Amino acid sequence: xxxxxxxxxxxxxxxxxxxxxxxxxxxxxxxxxxxxxxxxxxxxxxxxxxxxxxxxxxxxxxxxxxxxxxxxxxxxxxxxxxxxxxxxxxxxxxxxxxxxxxxxxxxxxxxxxxxxxxxxxxxxxxxxxxxxxxxxxxxxxxxxxxxxxxxxxxxxxxxxxxxxxxxxxxxxxxxxxxxxxxxxxxxxxxxxxxxxxxxxxxxxxxxxxxxxxxxxxxxxxxxxxxxxxxxxxxxxxxxxxxxxxxxxxxxxxxxxxxxxxxxxxxxxxxxxxxxxxxxxxxxxxxxxxxxxxxxxxxxxxxxxxxxxxxxxxxxxxxxxxxxxxxxxxxxxxxxxxxxxxxxxxxxxxxxxxxxxxxxxxxxxxxxxxxxxxxxxxxxxxxxxxxxxxxxxxxxxxxxxxxxxxxxxxxxxxxxxxxxxxx
Ligand SMILES: [Zn+2]
Numbered sequence: 001x002x003x004x005x006x007x008x009x010x011x012x013x014x015x016x017x018x019x020x021x022x023x024x025x026x027x028x029x030x031x032x033x034x035x036x037x038x039x040x041x042x043x044x045x046x047x048x049x050x051x052x053x054x055x056x057x058x059x060x061x062x063x064x065x066x067x068x069x070x071x072x073x074x075x076x077x078x079x080x081x082x083x084x085x086x087x088x089x090x091x092x093x094x095x096x097x098x099x100x101x102x103x104x105x106x107x108x109x110x111x112x113x114x115x116x117x118x119x120x121x122x123x124x125x126x127x128x129x130x131x132x133x134x135x136x137x138x139x140x141x142x143x144x145x146x147x148x149x150x151x152x153x154x155x156x157x158x159x160x161x162x163x164x165x166x167x168x169x170x171x172x173x174x175x176x177x178x179x180x181x182x183x184x185x186x187x188x189x190x191x192x193x194x195x196x197x198x199x200x201x202x203x204x205x206x207x208x209x210x211x212x213x214x215x216x217x218x219x220x221x222x223x224x225x226x227x228x229x230x231x232x233x234x235x236x237x238x239x240x241x242x243x244x245x246x247x248x249x250x251x252x253x254x255x256x257x258x259x260x261x262x263x264x265x266x267x268x269x270x271x272x273x274x275x276x277x278x279x280x281x282x283x284x285x286x287x288x289x290x291x292x293x294x295x296x297x298x299x300x301x302x303x304x305x306x307x308x309x310x311x312x313x314x315x316x317x318x319x320x321x322x323x324x325x326x327x328x329x330x331x332x333x334x335x336x337x338x339x340x341x342x343x344x345x346x347x348x349x350x351x352x353x354x355x356x357x358x359x360x361x362x363x364x365x366x367x368x369x370x371x372x373x374x375x376x377x378x379x380x381x382x383x384x385x386x387x388x389x390x391x392x393x394x395x396x397x398x399x400x401x402x403x404x405x406x407x408x409x410x411x412x413x414x415x416x417x418x419x420x421x422x
Contacts, residue, residue, distance in 0.1 A: 008352075009408060010111045012401035018103035019397070021047055022087060023095040031391050032095050036088035036130035036141070037159075037167040044087050045171065048102065048127055055110045057125060064145025064181035065129035065173030071109050075120040077421050079187040081411055082374075083108055084126030086142075086366060090133070094393025096194045096383065096400075102127050104192040104404035111408055119415045121187060128366045129171060135159040136167065143366035147373045148182030182373075187418045188341055189370040190410060191378040192403045194395050196363050198386030206402050207356040208380035209345045213368040214265055214294040214360055215334035217301055219308055221248060224322040227277060227285035238283050242275050244321045245287035249273070251311050252291060259304060264296030265360035268304065291326075296334055296360040334360075335368040337377035341410075344417065345379055348409035354402055375418075379403055 025044045027033040034040045045067055052059045057069030070080075085101025105125045112119065129142030136157040141164070144150045155165040155175050165175045173181075195201075200208050225241030249270045256268030272290035291308065295301040308326050316323040342358075349356040359380065370376040381403045384394040 008401055008405045009115065010107050010401055010404045011114075012397055014110060015103045015107050015400050015404060016397045018048075018051060018106060019095055019099055019400070021051075022099050030092050032089055032093055033091050034087070034089045035091065036132070036134045037136075037162075037170065041088055042171065045127070048087060051106060052125065055106060056113055057109060061172035062146070062181045063174040063177040064142050064150070065168045065171040066142040066146060066181070067127040069106070069109065069125045071112070071119075071123040073119045073121045073123065076122055078121045078419065079185040080122040080124050080183075081119070081414055081418070082124045082126055082186050082189045082370070083191070083407060083411065084124075084128060084366075085191050085193060086128045086131035088130055088132050088134070090389050092391055093132070093389050094387075094391065096393055096395040097196065097388050098131055098193070100194055100381065100395055100400045100403075101192040104400055104407055107401075107404045108408045108411055111404075117412070119411070121415050121418065123411065129168070129173070131366050136164045138164070140364065140366055140369055141168070143369035145178060145181040146183050147369045148179065149369060149372060150178060184373070186370070186374040188338075188414045189367065189374050189376040190341065190345070190407055191365060191367045192400070192407055193365060193378055193380055194383040194388060194393070195380035196383065196386065196388040199359060200380060200382035201384065201386065203357065204355070205357055206354040206381070206399065207349050207406055208359040209337075209342055209349065209356055210361050210367075210378045210380060211337050211342060211358045212264070212296045212360045213335045213365055213371070213378075214296050214362050215298060215301055216330070216332050216364060217293045217295075217305065217328060218330045219291040219293065219305065220327045220329050221245075221289050221291070221308075221312055222324045223248070223287040224324070225285050225287075226283070228283040230281045230283055233283060239321050240283050241287040241321060242284035244315060244319050244323070245273070245275070245289055248311065248315060248323075249289065251315070252308065255304060255307055255311070256293075259295070259300050262300060264300060265362055266293075266295050266300055266304075267362060268293045294362050298333055332364075332368075335371040338371070338375035340417065341375050341377035341414070344410050344413050345377060345406065348406045348413060351409050352402065352405045354406055379406060
């Protein structure tokens, strides 16, 4: 989709080498699977570490298990500009989610070296540990560590006799020194990622400059009806939990549509649904549903939560079936992109000749955690049919290369803009 790739200041072939090299490191019968904490993940890490070192980066693994390569700047007192993403995948995931961002970040460091450009800031390239939901049931382990926001108790989470604490040791981290992975010297963080949606492809654009990463709120609703014989209980005398839960699902979808028509990105999904006793001849006695709602703008989410509470109360009253007040079981607020970094990325797109638009991310990313400790923002590149977390996931190498050129330009600009000492 890009014209005039050849004069980009980055080397697209080196990006392709990283993407293809990691794609080969997969469970052979379940491409592309390289989950964090598995031997294949370590193999992928070893591959990346060799490439980091070959690029002249001073390479280490921090206490939280992040792989970091550093290129010294002329004025270390200014602090660090960091670029990166993640190399772990979901089961049967893709070749580009996270990986494109690590490859592009590394290419920025190599291109600077090739051009003989010294930055004032130190530049660090990072492969965050376990961005995807890991075998321990939690995600963004490395970026939370770097932000000093690993929740109490997480290190004791278990999977097959292994604790997360031991898992971090196995990847070369040091959980006993976890607080040391928290950083205060990072002056800016940038991440390139595939869009995981169809917008850029449909609009024939090269880059999405991400203005916010949506907050994610999960709300549980339990409907308590009454189990009765399905053959003998007349239709008018039932308290059917499933029927009531079904009307809830449809009303929640309507709320989702109404908010999506508003200003910011918004989605609402009932993704988990269970009924009891789930037997053909019994009127359902209980239904549990879990809403995943995502909003770019927090006031919209506050309103949605209140609307869901009102909806549950109204349907309970109309039907005589008991619905417990909806429970918010997790509630992460949106992370706005840093205004200076967003503006710098837009200017960099202009300089490089990338057609771009602003957009919000509906998915979570490491950038959401880095945004807690530094000026952070991300860019999206197009992916085919918006597909991700699937073997069919695809991004054009030239699109990744153009994104890397945008990162390179943005890093050079930020290096000049962020001249306050740390
Ligand atoms: Zn990702």
